[in-house]
Amino acid sequence: MAPSAIALYRTAPDGSPRNVWRTVITDIDRSFDRVRVSLGDPLPLTAELTTVGLASLDRHPGDEIWASIKATEINTYPA
Secondary structure (H helix, E strand, O other): OOHHHOEEEOOOOOOOOOEEEEEEEEEEEOOOOOEEEEEOOOOOOEEEEOHHHHHHHOOOOOOEEEEEEOHHHOOOOOO
């Protein structure tokens, strides 16, 4: 899945995404055009947001966050 396909929320989201989990922000990397937010367990992934998107969340490393991704954004490949 692309990092830009992962949506982040301050509270549990309503709506169509079925793949939703609570996690912790482990790092925020602002060295790109967009901000990369590293997530902890249970799925250590990286989400990619705009700087405005991150500012609206008002979250920092160590804070809990809700993440989601639509099933259509997940690609699997044979091992």
